[in-house]
Amino acid sequence: MPLDALYQQVKRDRLLRYEQALADGTYRPYVWPWDTLPALWLFLGVLILPRLSLRIAGFLRPLLILLMVGQGLWTCYRCRAIDMAGGYGIGLTNDWCFIMAGALLVFNDVKEDVKRLEDRPYVEGEKSTSQNGSTSSAVDEKDARQRTGQQQLNGAERIANKTSDHTTSLQWQTYPDSLGHCSEWIIDLLTCFRGVNWSFRAPLLGPIEGVQPAYPDRKQSKASRSLRVEKDISVVRGKALRDIVFWYIMLDLAKTLVIHDPYYFGFAELDTAHPLQLLRGHRHLTKLARLSISMFSVVVALSSIFTLCPLIFPILRKVLPPSTIATPLSHPSMYPPFWSQTPFTDIANSGLAAFWSKVWHQMFTFGISQPSLYLTQHIPYLARKGPRSQTARAVQLLTAFLATGSIHAMAAWTSFPANPARPPRPIWGSGLFFVLQALGIMAQSTFSRAVSSKRWPLWSRKAGNVLFVLVWLWFTGPILSDDFAKCGVWLFEPIPISLFRGLLGEGWWCWGGRWAGLIYGDGVPWYRWGIAVY
Numbered sequence: 121m122p123l124d125a126l127y128q129q130v131k132r133d134r135l136l137r138y139e140q141a142l143a144d145g146t147y148r149p150y151v152w153p154w155d156t157l158p159a160l161w162l163f164l165g166v167l168i169l170p171r172l173s174l175r176i177a178g179f180l181r182p183l184l185i186l187l188m189v190g191q192g193l194w195t196c197y198r199c200r201a202i203d204m205a206g207g208y209g210i211g212l213t214n215d216w217c218f219i220m221a222g223a224l225l226v227f228n229d230v231k232e233d234v235k236r237l238e239d240r241p242y243v244e245g246e247k248s249t250s251q252n253g254s255t256s257s258a259v260d261e262k263d264a265r266q267r268t269g270q271q272q273l274n275g276a277e278r279i280a281n282k283t284s285d286h287t288t289s290l291q292w293q294t295y296p297d298s299l300g301h302c303s304e305w306i307i308d309l310l311t312c313f314r315g316v317n318w319s320f321r322a323p324l325l326g327p328i329e330g331v332q333p334a335y336p337d338r339k340q341s342k343a344s345r346s347l348r349v350e351k352d353i354s355v356v357r358g359k360a361l362r363d364i365v366f367w368y369i370m371l372d373l374a375k376t377l378v379i380h381d382p383y384y385f386g387f388a389e390l391d392t393a394h395p396l397q398l399l400r401g402h403r404h405l406t407k408l409a410r411l412s413i414s415m416f417s418v419v420v421a422l423s424s425i426f427t428l429c430p431l432i433f434p435i436l437r438k439v440l441p442p443s444t445i446a447t448p449l450s451h452p453s454m455y456p457p458f459w460s461q462t463p464f465t466d467i468a469n470s471g472l473a474a475f476w477s478k479v480w481h482q483m484f485t486f487g488i489s490q491p492s493l494y495l496t497q498h499i500p501y502l503a504r505k506g507p508r509s510q511t512a513r514a515v516q517l518l519t520a521f522l523a524t525g526s527i528h529a530m531a532a533w534t535s536f537p538a539n540p541a542r543p544p545r546p547i548w549g550s551g552l553f554f555v556l557q558a559l560g561i562m563a564q565s566t567f568s569r570a571v572s573s574k575r576w577p578l579w580s581r582k583a584g585n586v587l588f589v590l591v592w593l594w595f596t597g598p599i600l601s602d603d604f605a606k607c608g609v610w611l612f613e614p615i616p617i618s619l620f621r622g623l624l625g626e627g628w629w630c631w632g633g634r635w636a637g638l639i640y641g642d643g644v645p646w647y648r649w650g651i652a653v654y
Contacts, residue, residue, distance in 0.1 A: 124626045127379040130387070130538050131611055135633070138202050138536055138654075147200040147536075149652035150210055151639060155199055158192040158217045159310070166224050166306045170231045170295060185221055192217060200536045201653050203635050206608035211530030216487065219523055220310060223490040231295040235334040236305055237317040238293045239437075239448035290448060292319070292334050301446070308447050313483040316454050317447060320486050324478055328453040353434055356452050360430040367424040368615065374417040376620040378610045383410055386539035386606040390598050407598070414601040421614065422481060423458060430455045464586075471585035472592055473561045488523035492516040513565075517558040525554035528600075535607035542606055549603030553596055560592045 141147045153160075165184045169177045192214035201207045224230055296302040308317075315321045319334035327333075329351075378384040381395055394406045437449035448454060458481060460466050466474040496502045496512045505511050528550035537543045544550070564585075574581075604610070613630045622628035640649040 124379050124621070124624075126382060126387075127385070127611075130385045134202060134536070134538050134608065134611065137540065138200070141200065141536075148198055149639075149654050150195075150199045150201045150204065150207075151648060151650040151652050154648065154650055155195045155210075158188045158195070158214055161188040161191070162217050162221050162224075163303075163306055163310065165221065166230055166309070167299070167302060169225065170229070181225055185225065188221055189218055196530060196534050200534065202536050202608070203612065203633075203654055205612045206538075207535045208531040208607055208609050211532070211534035212527055214534075215527045215530035216484070219484075219487040219527070223487045224309070227490040227494040230309075233319075234309065235292045235294050235319040236308060236446075237290050237328070237331065237334075237448060238446040239451065240289050240291050240446070241442060290328075290331060290451070293446070304445060304447075312447075313486075314456075315486050316456060317451075318486075322482050322485055324482060325456045328451075331453075351452055353430070353450050353452050356430045356455050357434065360427050360455075363427045364424070364431065367420060367427055369619065370420045371424050371614055372618050372620050374413070374420045375610075375614060376618065376624070377413050378417060379621075381410070381413075384414075384605050384610040386537060386542045386608070390602060411594075411597050411601055414604060415597075417610070418604075419459070424614070426458045467589050468582035468586050471561075471564050472557070472589050473565070474585075475589055475593075476557060476561070484524060484527065488520045489516070491523065492519040495519065514562055517561055518555075521554045521558035525551040528554065528603075532603055532607050535609070537606055538608040538611055539606065544603045544606040546603075549599055549606070553600040553603070556596045556599070560588075560596070564588050564592075 138147075142149065161184055165181070165188075169181055169184070172180070196211050196214055199207075199210055201210060204210060224234075228234065293305065296305050312318060314325065316325060317328075321328075382388045383390065383392070390410055391403045391407045393400050394409065396409075399406045399409055433449040433454070437445065437447075460479045463479040466478040470478070492512075492515050493507075495515055496505075496507050502509075502512050502515060507516075529546035532544040532546040532550045535544055576584075616631045617628055618626075618630050619628075621630070634654050636651055636653050638650075639652045
């Protein structure tokens with residue numbers, strides 16, 4: 121019997137249950153474009169509302185948000201898929217739309233609070249002016265004065281782009297006037313998770329060399345460290361090519377590890393006997409191995425996706441007409457490291473707070489941070505306390521982690537579980553895990569102040585930070601790891617060809633089955649026609 125026999129049987133049984141759920145009307149597949157309409161409403165809201173009077177915009181804004189949230193929740197209630205990471209992506213994308221709607225339509229004025237760094241063809245002697253919104257040169261004047269020769273051109277940064285034969289300059293662009301330019305500006309805003317070329321670029325990513333802040337008159341957050349960023353996009357692409365091979369192999373390894381353990385299908389508890397003879401009878405080692413593989417798999421999956429960015433996006437910049445896309449996709453600073461380059465140092469210095477704010481990915485930082493920023497500025501009590509007060513800090517942590525928890529809870533809700541007897545628990549699983557992280561950060565901070573930790577030797581403080589993170593994740597990590605397994609995310613086939621499974625005699629080719637199909641006619645109303653994702 122093949123080693124992956126249980127895995128193949130679980131997949132077959134799950135597919136049969138899914139097909140039956142579609143046949144009896146319990147669920148329906150995710151259909152494009154209709155089930156992506158919440159994202160369209162958000163796009164239209166950002167495109168139209170800032171152009172209206174305050175009175176009309178104030179009347180339409182809540183109606184638009186209600187429409188978006190209502191349709192998104194209905195989609196999450198009715199739609200299921202088994203190839204979108206087990207349906208995980210349905211809830212995740214809809215909840216992210218809700219969060220971004222709050223960030224862009226409620227907590228910020230996109231015309232005043234958001235700017236994008238754009239790539240413009242440089243024409244010698246041309247001033248930085250625009251009839252389309254407003255632009256400003258992004259080059260730091262002090263830095264410009266220090267440059268000589270070819271690097272200094274009338275206050276605009278001259279970038280030697282070795283992938284093209286023209287020179288460009290970077291400029292900050294506010295909300296554009298023309299609908300075409302504004303549409304591209306908004307699409308970038310909604311899809312650029314880390315905001316690498318936006319005014320809300322995370323300080324953790326470090327500044328773009330030679331570029332002044334988008335809002336020089338506002339207080340700037342200082343980067344905790346300087347990231348090393350390549351100056352040539354060809355070097356970035358070359359590194360990405362090497363990395364994608366590495367991450368492909370690691371992704372194959374992670375998938376091979378999880379399919380041979382029933383825990384990752386939701387059929388076993390975290391500390392039950394491991395299939396590997398070496399770990400049997402060692403309860404704590406089994407728990408450690410499973411938690412480590414879960415984290416390893418998440419890191420590998422995300423790294424594999426984002427390593428593709430510098431390989432794909434610069435090509436779009438070359439293929440598409442310059443007038444259709446202004447994002448500086450060929451600029452190396454668009455591709456900073458996805459993970460911390462000094463994870464152990466960060467954790468040793470700042471503990472659990474550093475794990476989540478520096479070591480872990482920062483994909484959702486902008487959206488989840490806006491509610492707390494708004495509250496601390498507009499609630500009189502919090503405004504008097506100041507953003508650095510303990511009360512404001514608690515509000516920031518709780519709201520940010522509640523938002524993060526809602527993303528993963530919604531994703532768990534829309535998953536099609538591998539084991540119907542042990543479904544995921546959106547609130548008491550993924551949701552609870554992230555709330556506990558906020559409480560853990562506050563607990564560690566409170567303890568440090570209570571015992572006057574600064575009086576302790578530096579080595580003891582660092583050891584204490586590392587120990588606290590390990591202990592906290594040891595006890596809270598199973599909540600999220602169990603929920604991932606119950607959601608069925610590890611049943612998703614991420615790669616077409618598996619080296620490790622092929623060598624084990626389980627087959628080289630991994631993809632198959634029905635992924636998508638057209639839905640039309642045969643009693644299906646026209647407003648449900650589209651491409652179904654199964």
